[in-house]
Amino acid sequence: MIYQRSSQLFAEAEKVIPGGVNSPVRAFKGVGGTPIFAKSAKGAYLYDEDDNRYIDYINSWGPMILGHAFPPVVEAIIEKAKKGTSFGMPTELETKIAELAVSMVPNIDKIRFVNSGTEACMSAIRLARGFTKRDKIIKFAGCYHGHSDSFLIQAGSGASTFGTPNSPGVTQGTAKDTLLASFNDLDNVKALFEANQNEIAAIIVEPVAGNMGCVPPTVGFLQSLRELCDANNTLLIFDEVMTGFRLAKGGVQELFNVRADIVCYGKVIGGGLPVGAFAAREEIMNYLSPLGPVYQAGTLSGNPLAMAAGFAMLKTLNEDATIFKRLEEKTTYLHKGIEKVLLANNIVFTINRVGSMISVHFDANPVIDFHTAKNGDNETFKKFFHGLLKEGVYIAPSAYETWFITDALTYEDLDFTIKAIDKVSKSL
Numbered sequence: 182m183i184y185q186r187s188s189q190l191f192a193e194a195e196k197v198i199p200g201g202v203n204s205p206v207r208a209f210k211g212v213g214g215t216p217i218f219a220k221s222a223k224g225a226y227l228y229d230e231d232d233n234r235y236i237d238y239i240n241s242w243g244p245m246i247l248g249h250a251f252p253p254v255v256e257a258i259i260e261k262a263k264k265g266t267s268f269g270m271p272t273e274l275e276t277k278i279a280e281l282a283v284s285m286v287p288n289i290d291k292i293r294f295v296n297s298g299t300e301a302c303m304s305a306i307r308l309a310r311g312f313t314k315r316d317k318i319i320k321f322a323g324c325y326h327g328h329s330d331s332f333l334i335q336a337g338s339g340a341s342t343f344g345t346p347n348s349p350g351v352t353q354g355t356a357k358d359t360l361l362a363s364f365n366d367l368d369n370v371k372a373l374f375e376a377n378q379n380e381i382a383a384i385i386v387e388p389v390a391g392n393m394g395c396v397p398p399t400v401g402f403l404q405s406l407r408e409l410c411d412a413n414n415t416l417l418i419f420d421e422v423m424t425g426f427r428l429a430k431g432g433v434q435e436l437f438n439v440r441a442d443i444v445c446y447g448k449v450i451g452g453g454l455p456v457g458a459f460a461a462r463e464e465i466m467n468y469l470s471p472l473g474p475v476y477q478a479g480t481l482s483g484n485p486l487a488m489a490a491g492f493a494m495l496k497t498l499n500e501d502a503t504i505f506k507r508l509e510e511k512t513t514y515l516h517k518g519i520e521k522v523l524l525a526n527n528i529v530f531t532i533n534r535v536g537s538m539i540s541v542h543f544d545a546n547p548v549i550d551f552h553t554a555k556n557g558d559n560e561t562f563k564k565f566f567h568g569l570l571k572e573g574v575y576i577a578p579s580a581y582e583t584w585f586i587t588d589a590l591t592y593e594d595l596d597f598t599i600k601a602i603d604k605v606s607k608s609l
């Protein structure tokens with residue numbers, strides 16, 4: 182493949198945009214090489230500026246669950262745009278998408294729309310802190326909740342201690358209120374509750390983790406978090422920015438039958454436009470401004486184009502009785518196919534999968550948390566990534582990312598992908 186135009190465009194971008202990108206993972210730092218520049222996409226396929234075609238397993242990091250340029254979404258945006266692109270006033274469509282979301286998701290009465298997953302999670306913990314009148318939160322290492330200060334925290338010295346900032350610019354003062362636990366490690370969470378009695382406002386968790394590869398919760402983990410939260414008057418926040426409207430209509434709450442107090446959304450809910458949302462039962466949501474004391478706002482929140490895209494997306498998902506089953510079947514087919522060719526080529530690997538989220542780790546041991554996710558062989562991953570790119574298969578340019586399966590993928594596309602993986606595996 183030729184990447185000439187992408188290389189040129191990247192060189193130009195680097196002069197005026199830090200690292201040439203508006204979000205770091207796009208820069209290919211995890212895999213080396215020059216990022217490819219997207220030109221267009223349709224269905225399961227992505228085309229770059231050199232007119233190379235790829236089968237896309239990133240899908241804008243999740244939103245394009247029905248494929249790129251999905252006609253009902255595109256048409257909804259075009260029709261709305263003709264009538265004005267922003268008013269800064271309430272619109273009927275905001276109520277319609279809110280009603281639809283509330284009807285699809287269990288345990289929520291009200292929802293507020295924001296512009297990104299980051300904003301959703303940031304607002305959710307502010308609301309949880311205001312509601313409980315407590316300051317501390319527990320987050321899990323390897324779970325990503327966007328780039329707001331409270332979440333850019335890494336483990337301090339020793340387990341069960343306060344976190345320390347993992348980016349300059351995040352203050353120690355902020356870091357001290359974020360307690361870090363290990364995903365799937367209940368004892369760790371219990372110890373944090375014991376050491377911080379009546380101080381923990383919320384646990385925030387990716388209920389199926391997707392930002393250290395796909396890492397499912399162990400049996401009973403989410404239910405136990407629920408019980409610990411109840412026992413300690415702490416709110417349980419499910420960050421379903423990745424899993425919401427992807428793993429089931431009602432997300433992980435429905436799939437694992439565990440109730441969260443606040444749920445965060447993003448990605449699929451915006452149909453490819455910048456949308457996030459957070460939702461909860463009435464008592465909690467009424468704590469939000471203008472009804473309650475917790476402030477949260479947004480000039481472009483509920484933007485008509487974004488709501489039109491999101492509404493068309495959710496409506497389609499809601500009306501398609503077999504969509505999540507189809508997605509799961511396609512992903513299982515891919516899972517089995519990859520497993521078969523990697524085994525045949527004597528590659529050491531672990532595959533994690535939940536519904537239409539899947540990740541391949543180059544390590545023999547189970548991947549259950551951030552620590553085990555980091556054990557994967559990154560050199561092998563880099564070769565795997567670049568090999569697949571050459572074959573016309575685009576997976577995330579980082580060993581810590583999940584692949585997102587879209588309904589636009591045909592079984593032919595999946596076979597093409599498995600064949601490409603077979604070929605690339607022989608050179609690993």
Ligand SMILES: *Cc1c(COP(=O)(O)O)cnc(C)c1O
Binds near residue numbers: 325326387392457
């Ligand atoms: C992507 C993601 C976010 C952040 O969403 P942005 O729209 O990128 O701000 C938060 N939480 C999870 C689980 C995510 O996957």
